[in-house]
Amino acid sequence: MDHFLKQKIFDNTIESYLYVLGTILVMLLLKRLISKYLAQQLFRMIANKKNQTARKSFLDLVVQPLGLFLLLSMTIIAVDKLRFPGVLDFKIYRITSRQLVESVANAIMVIVFIRLCLRIIDFIATILEEKANLTKDQTDNQLIIFFKDFFKVILVIIGILLMMKFSFNKSIGNLLTGLSIVGAAIALATRESMENLIASFIIFFDKPFAVGDLVKVNGFTGNIEKIGLRSTRIRTTEKTYISVPNKQMVDSIVDNMSLRTQRKAELRLEIDLSATAAQLQSLTDAIKQILTVPEIENKVVFLSETGKNAHVVLIEFFTSAEQPIEAFNLLRQETNLQIINWLEQHGIALAASNTSVTVKQV
Incomplete structure (x- = not known):
């Protein structure tokens, strides 16, 4: 038996292979328990341990990538104890097969680690969003979405730098110096994207609008659904979905209709x-007298102009901003019908050039 274990296959004894295989099998059996225990300890550090729903969500997100990271780590440590087979040792463009295998292993480790960190960021953002939803101010919500994407981008960049360091043996210091020069060139080439990124910061700190607000910009009217690093997504009143570059959202005149204090309706009567x-x-x-109803808070009625074509009576009235749009439109309709009925009863005709009531909602 001892003679069998000492036999060599590819420059390593059978006993060494069995030790490595046994280590991997043990880790494969225990990785779920170990990763779950470590995830629970990590959860206690970043969240309220009494929140069982958040705990389950965190474990669902983290246990699987954490277990994979532990398994890969132990596998690499165990396999590293073996001698690299001489028959497999060859060069490809001055790179040995051993270096190639090590580079691939390091790259996989970095990818799995960054994936684990991204899961943790998703969980932290979820917890913060739940807390932000308890407040009326929507600014917190859009800041969380923005910085979640921002930190994910930073993590991916860090992952690329780590792969360059451990897989390609490049000096990060020299790489950063080179990247600063390349970054300056890229910044000039992608000036518009940089402007959109800067504009996104202006939006978050100046707060001209927030997620959920009804806005009018560049001829489009709709609700803000997301404010990203490059663009703002709007669900229009026609139920289409548009993306407006953040630079345009900053440079254009944005009418935030959600912040209005009143709803305004304007009628222009052209009398014969x-x-x-x-x-x-x-x-x-x-x-x-028609406009003297509880729903109307302010009103203006006057003969605005007269001329060779018609006498123009301008009518404006305002209601509460909280009034539903359906109720507002119904009030406008009832007002128009009462005015038309009064004109018919008293024999007053509209101007021949415009035989209808022109209505404008502001």
Whole structure:
């Protein structure tokens, strides 16, 4: 038996192979328990341990990549005890097969580690979003989304640098120096993208709008669904989904309709020139009386102009900003119908050049 274990295959004894295989099998059997224990300890460090829902969510996110990271680490440590077979030792463009295997192993370790860190960031962002949802201010929510994406980008860059260091044996210091020069050239070539990135910071700190706000920009009206590093996503009133570069959101005039204090409706009546001054006075008084309802907070009715084509009566009224749009439109309809009915009863005609009531919502 001892003679059998001492036999060599590819420059290593069978006993060495069995030790390595046994170590990997033991780690394969225990990785779930070990990773779950380590994940629980990590959870206690970053979250409230009494929150069982968050605990389960964290374990679902972290246990699997953590177990894979531990298994790979132990496998690499165990295999490293073996002597690299001479029959497999060859060179490819001045790179030995041993160096190639080590580089691939290091790259896989870095990828798995960065994936684990990304899962942790997702969990932390989820916890912070739950806390932010308890407040009325939506600024916290969009900051969490922004910085989650921002830190993920930083982690990916760190992962690339680690792969360059451990897989390709490049000096990170020299690499960073080179990257600074290349980065300057890239910044000039991608000036628009950099401007959008800077604009995203301006949006977060200046706070002209937040996720969920109803805005009007560049001829589009819709609700803000996401503010990203490069663009802002808007769900329009036509239910389409558009992306507006953040630079345009900063440089353009953005009408944040969610921050208005009142809803405004504007009506322009063009009355036929045959109407007398007394009739026009009665009309303005009647419209003021029609607009005397609890839903209307302020109103303006006056004869704004007269000329060779028509007498123009301008009507504006304001309601609460919290009033649902359906109720607001119904109020506008009832007001229009009452005005038209009054005109018909008193024999006042609209101007021939415009036989309808022009209505404008602001």
